[in-house]
Amino acid sequence: MANQLISEMGLPKSIANVFAARNIRTAKDALSLTEFDLMELVDMGLTEVTSVLVHISERVSPPHQTARSLLQQRIQNEQLAGHLPTGLKGLDEALFGGIPFGVITELVGPAGIGKTQFCLKLSLLASLPTRHGGLDAQVIYIDVESKFSSKRLIEIGAQSFPEIFHMSGMAQEMAGRILVLRPASLAEFTESLQQIKILLLERRVKLLVIDSMAALTSGELEHGASKINPLGWHISFLKSVAELSRIPIVVTNQVKSQSSDEAWRYNFQEPLGVLCAVGTRRQDLEDTSKYDSHLIAALGIHWAHAVTIRLILETISGERFIKVAKSPMSPALAFPFSITSSGISLLNDDGIEVVGQEISTIHCHDVCML
Amino acid sequence: MEVGRLPISAALKGKLVSAGYTSLSLLSSLSPSHLARGAQTAWDMLHEEELLTRITTSSVDIDNILGGGISCRDVTEIGGVPGIGKTQLGIQLAVNVQLPIHCGGLGGKAIYIDTEGSFMVERVLQIAEACSNDMSATNTVSQDVHAGKVGMQPRDFLENILYFRVCSYTEQIALINYLDKFISEHRDVKIVIIDSITFHFRQDFDMALRTRLLGGMALKLMKLAKKFCLAVVLLNQVTTKYAEGSFQLTLALGDSWSHACTNRIILYWNGNERYAYIDKSPSLRSASAPYAVTAKGIRNSVSNCKRIKLM
Numbered sequence: 001m002a003n004q005l006i007s008e009m010g011l012p013k014s015i016a017n018v019f020a021a022r023n024i025r026t027a028k029d030a031l032s033l034t035e036f037d038l039m040e041l042v043d044m045g046l047t048e049v050t051s052v053l054v055h056i057s058e059r060v061s062p063p064h065q066t067a068r069s070l071l072q073q074r075i076q077n078e079q080l081a082g083h084l085p086t087g088l089k090g091l092d093e094a095l096f097g098g099i100p101f102g103v104i105t106e107l108v109g110p111a112g113i114g115k116t117q118f119c120l121k122l123s124l125l126a127s128l129p130t131r132h133g134g135l136d137a138q139v140i141y142i143d144v145e146s147k148f149s150s151k152r153l154i155e156i157g158a159q160s161f162p163e164i165f166h167m168s169g170m171a172q173e174m175a176g177r178i179l180v181l182r183p184a185s186l187a188e189f190t191e192s193l194q195q196i197k198i199l200l201l202e203r204r205v206k207l208l209v210i211d212s213m214a215a216l217t218s219g220e221l222e223h224g225a226s227k228i229n230p231l232g233w234h235i236s237f238l239k240s241v242a243e244l245s246r247i248p249i250v251v252t253n254q255v256k257s258q259s260s261d262e263a264w265r266y267n268f269q270e271p272l273g274v275l276c277a278v279g280t281r282r283q284d285l286e287d288t289s290k291y292d293s294h295l296i297a298a299l300g301i302h303w304a305h306a307v308t309i310r311l312i313l314e315t316i317s318g319e320r321f322i323k324v325a326k327s328p329m330s331p332a333l334a335f336p337f338s339i340t341s342s343g344i345s346l347l348n349d350d351g352i353e354v355v356g357q358e359i360s361t362i363h364c365h366d367v368c369m370l
Numbered sequence: 371m372e373v374g375r376l377p378i379s380a381a382l383k384g385k386l387v388s389a390g391y392t393s394l395s396l397l398s399s400l401s402p403s404h405l406a407r408g409a410q411t412a413w414d415m416l417h418e419e420e421l422l423t424r425i426t427t428s429s430v431d432i433d434n435i436l437g438g439g440i441s442c443r444d445v446t447e448i449g450g451v452p453g454i455g456k457t458q459l460g461i462q463l464a465v466n467v468q469l470p471i472h473c474g475g476l477g478g479k480a481i482y483i484d485t486e487g488s489f490m491v492e493r494v495l496q497i498a499e500a501c502s503n504d505m506s507a508t509n510t511v512s513q514d515v516h517a518g519k520v521g522m523q524p525r526d527f528l529e530n531i532l533y534f535r536v537c538s539y540t541e542q543i544a545l546i547n548y549l550d551k552f553i554s555e556h557r558d559v560k561i562v563i564i565d566s567i568t569f570h571f572r573q574d575f576d577m578a579l580r581t582r583l584l585g586g587m588a589l590k591l592m593k594l595a596k597k598f599c600l601a602v603v604l605l606n607q608v609t610t611k612y613a614e615g616s617f618q619l620t621l622a623l624g625d626s627w628s629h630a631c632t633n634r635i636i637l638y639w640n641g642n643e644r645y646a647y648i649d650k651s652p653s654l655r656s657a658s659a660p661y662a663v664t665a666k667g668i669r670n671s672v673s674n675c676k677r678i679k680l681m
Contacts, residue, residue, distance in 0.1 A: 002538045002539075002540035002541060027540055027544065028538075028540040031540050031543045031544055031547075032540070032543075032579065032583065034582050034583070034586050035586075036383055037582075053547060054547060054548070054550075054551070056544065057543070057544040057545070057547035057548045058544075058548050058551065059544075060540060060541060060544035061534075061541065061544045061545045061547075061548040062534050062535055062536055062537070062541055062545065063534075064481075064532045064533060064534045065532075065533055066528065066529050066530070066531060066532060066533065067482070067489075067491055067494050067527075067528040067529075067531040067533050068525055068528035068529040068531075070491050070533055071491045071492075071494075071495060071528060074491060081492070096492045100490070102487060103487050103488075103490075229572075229573060232572065232573030233573065235573070236569075236570075236573065239486065239487055240537050242487070243487050243535070243537070264610060264617060264618065264619045265618065265619060266618065266619045266620065266636060266638060266647075267613070267614075267618050267620070268636075268647060268649065268656075269638070269640075301451070301452070301607075301608060301609060301610065302572060302607075302609070304451075304452040304453075305452045305486075305566075305568075305569075305607045305608075306486070306569075307452075308486075308487065308488060308490075310452075310453070325453065326452055326453040328457050328458070328488055328489075328490040328493050329490045329492050329493035329496065331664075331665060355642055356639070356641065356642025356643065357639050357641070357642060358642070359453065360453060
């Protein structure tokens with residue numbers, strides 16, 4: 001849309017020529033300039049420039065539809081109105097059917113908690129035939145840290161869906177649908193993304209897993225090191241590809257500790273440790289000690305804004321929980337889970353409601369860090 | 371002398387030129403009041419403001435600090451950390467604008483411009499259902515029947531939200547330019563929500579260009595709000611900046627942008643509660659109020675220790 005040529009927009013020839021002569025060839029070129037800049041550049045009056053911009057804008061604007069027709073489309077065209085069921089009943093209910101299509105779902109948690117296990121299970125689920133709840137499609141698994149284990153994948157498959165995997169050749173077919181890529185650097189990763197875009201848009205691949213995104217830039221995203229986020233392009237790319245191809249993209253992320261320096265607050269909030277009122281005194285003192293060190297998701301706040309669903313995997317007093325920390329459509333619920341031979345299974349489908357800042361904190365080991 | 375050569379800021383030049391003053395000679399014969407063409411007396415404006423209805427946020431506490439709700443003819447920026455409820459509030463307003471005036475709405479339609487893909491249609495349905503149930507529960511049926519209307523169904527709410535998906539900054543600028551014509555053809559639109567205004571301007575942008583483009587967008591949106599008497603709500607993300615010896619949270623898009631919007635509300639966590647804080651407003655005092663995000667949408671906080679803080 002942005003790269004539409006001005007010469008093809010039905011503008012009078014004379015105007016299109018003047019624009020081309022000044023190197024304004026695409027809609028993006030024209031709309032990146034203010035009316036004033038354009039006037040100066042093409043030496044035209046204000047009314048003329050404004051009407052040209054309005055003409056171009058109308059051509060380039062995206063179409064609209066009502067929310068109602070959007071919903072109907074999803075229900076009619078997509079499985080479960082656009083969701084990939086995870087097989088975890090409580091989680092699927094909380095997410096209105098499963099991992100949603102068209103957006104980025106993030107799994108974040110400390111090392112060894114089960115993120116890769118979850119990804120393996122999801123890859124398998126997507127490759128299954130539709131009558132078994134799958135997408136009957138290929139999966140691309142970008143394995144940055146070489147954690148992908150085909151052996152484990154087959155084990156999960158055989159334990160979870162014995163009726164399918166016992167049929168000869170099925171294991172091979174399912175595993176054959178999962179393409180594993182192993183980029184050695186951020187540059188290689190960037191290149192692979194561009195190459196698989198075609199596959200994604202052709203709808204043969206219906207799930208993209210990136211395990212893990214954080215490993216691609218470890219060390220490069222130091223706070224304040226650079227104004228430009230090295231993953232900035234990738235974030236936009238992933239979001240738009242997910243949207244255009246209506247597939248789910250699942251990304252895993254690591255945790256890092258946050259120093260007291262990074263206890264972020266706005267300038268209108270009282271600094272920590274200040275005694276505001278008698279009733280809040282104890283809470284503030286507790287707050288200061290808690291901020292000594294606690295875990296946050298890596299990749300920064302820009303990334304946190306970009307993901308649509310954030311699932312936090314954490315341990316509290318030896319028990320593992322998967323928590324819906326960010327979701328436009330679900331309440332914050334935490335489900336206890338365990339890792340078994342058939343992947344991940346929930347110990348309780350009702351979930352525990354989580355309130356307040358607990359929603360976004362990440363616990364590790366038995367010590368409650370926040 | 372051309373306005374272009376005057377030693378004034380690019381933003382000012384843009385404003386003069388868009389008002390038709392392209393050379394110094396045109397300006398020299400004017401008096402300041404003449405230049406502020408389209409000005410009204412304060413008395414006329416007061417009358418107009420009293421007639422303005424506002425859109426409820428579904429949280430009584432927030433409505434109170436806002437003087438009744440989100441106001442029309444104004445651009446309101448709402449920012450906050452991920453997960454605080456910006457999109458929730460945006461969707462709630464898109465539903466609430468459709469309510470009849472005596473229920474806190476404007477009986478109009480909503481334009482929802484989605485730049486990030488956060489618009490989850492299942493959630494919109496959930497919020498619309500809750501709204502529809504609340505309406506029929508509050509016994510306004512007799513009034514509506516008298517007026518010839520039937521209770522609004524969830525599908526009606528969804529039918530009145532016009533959804534645009536924007537995938538690049540070029541599309542965003544184009545759409546904002548096009549809105550004038552679009553809304554002239556859809557006069558019942560009473561709110562334009564952009565979720566979020568930030569996303570396509572965050573990465574790899576030349577700062578000077580970004581400032582100019584954002585400034586231009588803000589002006590056009592303000593014109594839209596005034597011309598069609600509708601509310602414009604812009605959702606913004608947060609970033610960190612280094613100030614006073616430590617990193618602080620602040621809304622994204624920089625300092626010049628923070629001057630561009632008339633009203634600014636920041637949603638933040640205070641202990642275990644979500645709060646809304648009026649960071650900037652020409653007529654409302656700085657205050658913060660708690661709210662909750664429930665299965666039904668934005669609602670009043672039911673906490674025992676909530677307090678509305680006046681700053």
